[in-house]
Amino acid sequence: MTQQQLAERVGIKFQQIQKYETGMNRVSASRLWDISEALQVPIDFFFEGLEGGGAEASETTLPSDILADKEALELVRSYYAIPENQRRRLFELARVLSDAA
The missing domain is CATH 1.20.5 (Single alpha-helices involved in coiled-coils or other helix-helix interfaces)
Structure with missing residues (x-):
């Protein structure tokens, strides 16, 4: 999927997707949710391979x-x-x- 296609599915401009990719802009939780929906992947997909990341770590350290x-x-x-x-x-x-x- 191109940046343009993702941007259209999420409802933003492709330049914003570029800024997310380069780290110029942070991705809010709600926007990350929108992107996961557009890409048809679970939200934890974006945290795979991170040490101490993912659902298990956040459930043990933060209230629900x-x-x-x-x-x-x-x-x-x-x-x-x-x-x-x-x-x-x-x-x-x-x-x-x-x-x-």
Whole structure:
């Protein structure tokens, strides 16, 4: 499937698909769901081969509905209120800190 065909099935422009592929833009959970539907693959297809990834790891470390937690929801809202370049730096910091734990 071409980028253009995928973009049409998902309902976005093919340039956005290119940005997802190169890592210029992050892929939201809902968009990843749309892409998995368009490609007719399960969502965990995108996490195959990742150490510590996939459904098993997330079920053991996160509540089933994390956004039902008020503190988690407030954290997510605050995170997206930060300008994008600072948000990326904060994300990298959080990744480093979580690896050290």
